[in-house]
Amino acid sequence: MILGCGADLMEVARFEQEVARRGDGLIGELFSVAELAWCRRRRRAADGYAMAYAAKEALFKALGTGKLGGMAWSDIEIDWPEGAVRPTVALSGATAAVAREMSVTGVHLSLACTRELAVGWVVLEGARESADGDRLRTVAARDHVGRGEA
DSSP states (O other): OEEEEEEEEEEHHHHHHHHHHHTHHHHHHHOOHHHHHHHHHSSSHHHHHHHHHHHHHHHHHHHTSOSOTTOOGGGEEEEOOTTOSSOEEEEOHHHHHHHHHTTEEEEEEEEEEOSSEEEEEEEEEEOOBOTTSOBSOOOOOOSSTTOEEO
């Protein structure tokens, strides 16, 4: 069952301007070491930064919460291992706790980028219980809550 979906569109040039204005502090706040490595493997690192940022924003939207409370950018890690067909998402901290409360068993992510725009699209998969406790639909659990591929 789909529990939530979210999309975000980011202008690559706008992200480049913010990085130029705020420097490494912004990059360090938003991205993990692994995410930075993924972004820097690209022909233009700014494309990767914009896609990863859009993916994180899309995930907060899919949760239906936005980024609030104890949630942190570092709670969401985007990875696209070299040679892999699709990116993966791993959740931790307060963001993972919200996902567990929602019974999220999978996070599906799609990314795309043009020279001007980056987009992140997230679909949350899981099972919800009805008021009488019966499962509406059973979904195979992933190895780790909030970790999935699409």
